[in-house]
Amino acid sequence: AQVGLAQSGLCSFEVLQAMGEACPSGPVPSVAGTVGFRACVAAVGWIPATLLNIVLPVIALWRGDVALPNVMLSDVMASGPFYEAVYTWGFSISMVCVCFVFREASTFWRQKLPSLTPDVDRFVFLLYAFCAPCLLGLVAFQYKHDMSLHSKDFWELLLDYDFLFWALHCFHTSVFFLTCCAMAYIYGLRLSPALDAEGLTHPADKFWRSSGSWCILMLTPIGAVVRFFHLFVGTALWGILLVLVEVALIQMFVVVTFLGVARLMMELDVAEPMLDMTHIGWKRKSA
Incomplete structure (x- = not known):
């Protein structure tokens, strides 16, 4: 063999x-490598995030549940209890898979690249202290519409629960995107070159990891500028530009996370199987 x-x-x-x-x-x-438990988690993790990021917003726009200029994913989430429930469940499942995949990958990185342990620690800290909690926060705090800021005067807004939810949602969303950008920097510009130099990266993983990380680093500041004009100008043009940048960013997060370590998960499944599916279920003992 x-x-x-x-x-x-x-x-x-x-x-x-x-x-x-x-x-x-x-x-x-x-x-x-082989398609074991780790690889299956990586394969399954991207599905709900991709459907919620690309497919469901198109359905919401087609049904008239959202309208320009407010067509961000945040607006789709807040357009009804069905969307709120689906996004909460789907993004939570994807984040569970993200945490699992990066837990396995970070253990491998730490073992093979001890000199970069500080970078691995920063990456893991950002994931668990900011990225995961903020994703749950942005789906937990929903609001009626994106222009609550202009509906009342300042003192009335402080007592308006809808404005409070809007502010909390915007806060968690902003921190989430900025954290993902910082993680992409560590992942793509610090860890990935070292892994490549040691021959520890499959070419396919290298392509998705490098290209996705650079896209995130370039799109994040563009998204911040577009969001500013969308919030204070509010025309359909800025709404379209913002949703395009937002969808592209989120999909790059998905690509870098799951495709960037897909072959690594397969190799770990060969070297150290985590779960034997043949053991699932009851077997009749032989007489």
């Missing part, structure tokens, strides 16, 4: 390490 892997070029560091051998020469990108 070891010879077959080496001859076919599938020299996975983790696989050979589990077999008690080393790669033939120098750092070789990992490419071998």
